[in-house]
Each structure stands twice: as C-alpha cells, then as structure tokens.
Amino acid sequence: MSSKTAIVVGRGPAGMLSTSYLLQRGYQVTVLAESDGSLGMWPGDFSFGRTTDAFQAFPIELSSAEWSQAFGELVALYRSFGVTLVLPQAQDIPHTVTAIGNMRPTFATPNWQYASSEPESLVFVGIDGLADSIVGAQAATYRRRSGCEAYEVSLSRPPGWDSSWGTIRFAAYLDGDAGASWLAATLREALRGVPSGIPVVLPQVIGLEHTEKLLTQLSEVGKRSVSEFPLLSPSIGGVRVRDRWERLLRQQGVRFVSGRVREVQPVPRALLTDGRSFEADCLLLASGGVLGGGMQVTVDGAIVDELVNREVGRMDHLDALDAHGHREIDCLGGGRVLAVGRAMGGWNPNRDHNGGAMLLATVRTALGMCEEVDR
C-alpha cells in the first residue's frame, strides 16, 4: 500500500486528470466533489489553441518536447480506460465541426469525433426529433466557412420516439440491437444518391458503450468514413469519457466522496460542510472550472472571483468557502496545496480555445511541485 496520499477537489477534467496522474506516481487518492464535473458538458477533445505557432503565449510554457511527451501520456491514459485519442499527424491544428456548422479548432480528439486538418466536402446527417440537429443551417454555414461542398440528409424519427427523447435517450437506444439496425437501415437509405467516398458526420448520439463498434460498422458498410460532430450539453462524448474514466478510477481504489468543501487549510486539510475532514500529503484544487465559477489565483497570492472582480481569500488560508456560494469555491497555490485547470489564473480557454493545453500544463506543473515538496 502506498504511503503518499493526495486529495483532489473537483471531478471535472482537471480533477480526473490529476487523479490519474497522482495514481501513476504512487499516491492514494481521495476525490472530494459536491456535484458532477463538467465532463458531461464537454465533448472530450483536447484543444491546443488556434495555431501551434511559436508565438502563441500560454500562461505556462512547455517546450515542444514536453508538449509531445504530455500528449503522449494523455493518449496512453485514455487508452487505459478504452478511449482512442487521435493526435494530428502534421504541425497544423485540426478542426472539428460544430452543430451549427462552424469549424472549431481541436487537437487530441477521441476517434469517434470528426477532425481534419484540411477543409473537405462533408455529408451532414440530421435526425428528426433530436434537438440541436439543424442540418440545413449547419450545412449552409459549413459551405460558407469552408468553401467546400456540404450535402445534407435527414433521418426520420425512430420508432417509439416521443418528445422526452434527449441525446442520452437516443444514445441508449442506438446501443441496443433494435436501434443499431434502425440506424444502419435508415442511413443506407438516406445516403443513396450522395456521391460515394465523401465522409459522413452524424450528431454525437451514436451509443454510449458501443460507439466505436457502431461507427466502424457504418463506415465499412457505407465504404466511407463515418464520425460524429459534438452537440451542446449534455455532451455524449464527454459522458462516454466520464463513465469509462470513473469506472477505471473506482477499480483502482480511488474514493469519490460526495460533499462540499468549506475550508482548505495548509496542512493540507479539507473540511466539508457536513463536518468530515480529510488530510493528505498534497491537495489539488480542481474546482475552478466551468461549473466552479472561474476563480483565479493572482501572482501575489490573492484569490479573485473573476466574475465580480472581488478578492475572496488568500493563498495561505482559505475559509468560509461555502459562504461565497457553491459555484465559487476556489483556490490556493504553493507548497502542498495547488490549483489546477481553470482555477489556475491567466487562462481563458473560451477565448483562446486552449482548454486541453491548459489542463495538461497546469496538472503537469502541479504534480512537479508536489514531488519537489516531497523531496
């Protein structure tokens, strides 16, 4: 049994990544979280900014060798819970397509999601009865943005459909035998007359558990590449990643504690509102993400709630965290208590499309600091 222990606060992508890498380094990890993280709202691809250009400034700079090592480790980690992440071959930043037909930069992308370095002609598939599936507008935008041809086809509602069918329901249906054969048959029919060879993109609802198998079969039968484009929340890609990743962590002995952190002490110790307290050799705060409210640690050690530009604490001791509201719990750095993900100041992935780089760089840096303190 390991002698080193760690606490991770938050179970979004930054928390999960920290947990996995801490395990690899021999820590015994307890995750404290009061709700689900944002994995279910995020398609699961790791972005790296708009360009790989050398002038791109990140709040944490890694050398290109370090970046490629970081992405290599990430690919291996994803493989361990059954998701294949594809890295770009060349230096360019690949793009994926969105539900409204925009080309959004991506970098390491799960193999079920469409990604390409060059604009190309695509067949957009809409499904009747699926909210956010607006194939006409999507194809029109894509045509305009990419300058390439965009074909549109629509599938009719599946049998048994009613208005309660959201993305999860579609995905669960397509995981079953009835759904899989319905999809194969209707797609074959719909693609009749569309020039062969042109890649097909489907809304991201192609199963939760059998996705890879379903997409491979569709590609083989249709003799063209078939992949998905991400939808808005809940994001099925992220749910797949979340479910498989959490399963692995549970089996690796990680405890997922439900509860709200009220106070973090430099010991490090985390106190929950229900009176429980947890101590460990190091503590990573991964709760400043999309749902955590975007708190930041500034260079002088102040913790600032960005939304209202208000200082809510200092890095050396944080208390009354719950009083700031549960969307605002955040962060301190230095020593054994470190911030990762968006909790680390200076990143703005919404603007810069570099959320993936942010996750890797902050987690990597924090782990390096933990190890240094241990020595």
Place this chain on the structure above:
Amino acid sequence: MKRFEYEDACIKCSLCVTACPVYRVDQQFPGPKALGPDWYRHYQAGEAKPMEHVSDCTFCQLCESACPVDVPIAHLIAVHKELASQSPRLAVRDYLLTHPQWLAMVPSLVKLPKQLGVPLGISSSTQWPAPSPLQRSRRHRTHQRQGSATRRIGIFVDCFTRGFDSETLLAASAVLEELGYTAVPLPSASHCCGAAAYASGLLGEAERTARSTHRAVRRMTSGLEAVVTLNATCDDTLRVEWPRYFGLTIPVPILPFVDFVLDRANPGFFERIHGLPGQELIYTHATCRSKVARGEGSLFALMERVSERPPQILEISCCGAAGSYAFKTEHTKVARALGHRAKEVMGEPGIILTDSGTCAIHLQELTGCQTIHPARWLHGQLKRQEVLR
C-alpha cells in the same frame, strides 16, 4: 415542511439527465430535468398538470448529486408525484408499502401467496424477503449490556432489518463489540425514517412518520457516542433529509456502519480477517443513496483491507430495487432491466456485499449470487477465525 432552496436555480446543463439510471432504460421516462425543475416552474405559475410516468422515478437522488447548482430535483419530483392522480387501488397499495414499519411488525405476512397482492398492484415476479424478525429475547439480551462502562454506540434498526434481517443487526452488534463498543439498538419499537413515503410522493405522511421516529430515537441517544446505520437510504434520511426538510436533528453523529468500522477499527482487526484462507470473491455494490450521501469507495476500501482476494466493484449504477419500487407491478420491468446489468458485469460468481436489504434481495434474485450486508460478512469471518484458531 421547510421550503426548498435553489428550486429555481436550474442552468439547464442536463447533467442530471446523464446521471439518471431510469432515463437510460425506460424509453418513456421524461427524465429529472423535465419532471423536476422544468415542471416545477409551471407548477408555481399555477399551470402545471402532472406528467405521465412521473411515478417511475425511483427517488435515488443521483440527479441531485450530479446537479452543479443544488436544485432539489428528486424532491421537486416528489411534489410532482403527490399531484399525480392515482387509482384508489394503487393508492391503498402505496399507503401500505410506505409504512414498512407495519410490515416489520408482522413480517410473516409476506409468506401469503404472492398472487394475493396482484389485484393491489404488487408485483408477483419480484422476490419478497424472507421474514427474520428480531426476537424479543434477543432484544432483551442486547439491552442488558447497556449497564457496562464501555463506549456506547447506537444502531438504528430500520424497518427492513427489524422485520427481515435480524441477522445483520446481530452481526453488526457483534462487530462493534469486537471493536470495543457496546451496541444499543434503537428505537425500541418498530418505526420508519419516512423515506418510503417521501419516495412515493406522500410528503405529509413522510413528515409525520419522521417526527414520530425522531421522538423515539432522540429519547435514547443520551450517553451514545454515535448512531450507526445499516441501510444507506435511512442513513441519508436521518443525517441529511431530516434536518434539511423537517428541521429534525439528532444530537449525536450519524454514520454508516461501514464508515464507522473503517474509521475506528485498529490495524489488528483488519489483519486478523485478512489472513483467513479460502475466502470467496467479493463484489461490492455502493447503493445510490450511499453515493449521494457519502460518496463511493468506502465499502470497497474496507474490503480491500480485509479480503484476501482483491475485491471487485459491481459496476452498475442503480440496481432497480429502490426500496419498495421493485414491488410495484408497473415498475417491475424497469427494476429488472436495471438489475440485470449486475449479472452481465460479473465475470465469475462471488458474494455481493451491499448496505441495503431490498437491494440485496433484488441482486441475489437477478444474479443468483448470495448478497448480504457487509456486517454479516465481517461477522462470519470473525466466527471462522475463532474456529480456525
């Protein structure tokens, strides 16, 4: 009843929908967001009719634990259920099933032919528990020990344990004793925490039940260090729901049995059990309500310390038993669809440990593998150890 907090805080992220076990298997179930916050908004505006299938919600609360902004989703759905009209026939059944404390007083009722329940809407295919009531003499014996000077720990005797699983109570008491405590079963008469009524949308009844049980429990807490619970739903209800929704508090900490043992036992205790040869493969199942209330992994962590073979996690979300849910005819299909996954994920046979009696009978029926409370397993190992010594 206290007013809700954050009932209108929904940011429409749909994370609750991704967490709901019923939404994945029941093609008509509208899901937590539609039945909870969306419906409640209309309801407050005075324009909501109850939706179909609202009663298919198991009240597992996994939706609530996923929600980033604390919307009391399952509790809003309980209000929704209260308004959903139901046939008088089902109302009678639900009234009976939401008073498990009565059944616990005459557990042999379940031996009546199952077909008798069919007209009432009681499932004839779901396995009923075998009665195993707490004997008066046993009660008496446990009470006598109270005089000693050791540290005293209360054990909340829930309806199921009282009527159908006295073995678990005796085992838990024996394990606590082994750890140096005196176990005090409470309350003395059959009571229910009120969870069954709340889950069915009988909110007034839930509160009345809780109040009467609270009185009975409170009376017995003086001199106790803590109260341990044997069932995850009762545990969450006593510690979290009572104060939050009814303003009822217990002056001593309330803890699940497993967490208590993990926290208080010394390394010697774990080592003694760990070394025993010939143990079966253990699967651990964290019930939904234990995930919601405390989190996942403590049962697994305990088993990692005491089981000679590495334990495995039964990788399912909700088993579908959900208290009295699986006993209702209209829910049998969903309950079985959820529970069937258990058999699919088990690589080889073993023994399943879980801290809920109704989950245990459901899982045992659907997997064919013995399913018991962890206290019983621990106690069994301690007894074996004595024999082997």
